[in-house]
Amino acid sequence: MYGLAAIQQANGWAMAGAGACIVLSGLAVLSFLISMLPRFTSLIEKNPKPAPAPPVAKPKVVKPAPETLPDDLETVAGIYKVLTEEIGEVFSLVDLHRKTKEMQLPHPHLSINRLREAGILVPKGDGNFSWQPSSE
Structure with a gap:
């Protein structure tokens, strides 16, 4: 027996579905663990340092320009x-x-x-x- 009939006879469709579910659930758990790594490392570190604040630039003061320049x-x-x-x-x-x-x-x-x-x-x-x- 060959082809789709052989897959049907040996429960191939169920095994393929179960394998896909196992792989997808494993990837979901792995991505969850990776997303939690920063929280775990902050627990292990003794003194987590806050990120330095970016320097604040002073706003440039521009005087209003005259409507026209003098003729001289x-x-x-x-x-x-x-x-x-x-x-x-x-x-x-x-x-x-x-x-x-x-x-x-x-x-x-x-x-x-x-x-x-x-x-x-x-x-x-x-x-x-x-x-x-x-x-x-």
Whole structure:
């Protein structure tokens, strides 16, 4: 006798079902034990250390930007010079644009272009710029 009739005759279907149930219940017990491991290890440890709290960053205070910048280029240059004090003496326009966006200044492209055309913002090569020394 061969095939499905032989499986039926030897109680193969019952054995296959019982085997599947045994395997699935074993896996369920194993997964339960694995999920309980952290609780068991905390009982064994003498001084469980709490997880360190992440550092709290201070919120950045941003002053509200004016609706428009003054028409006087020297005043505009003074505002932009204050922004570049943190960057350094020589800075890239990308850093200057990033600072103007943080401070929410209106029309940074136009203002920087006006400062370049007036010779107040001097190129230093390799995309870096600096301020023209003031004649005070």
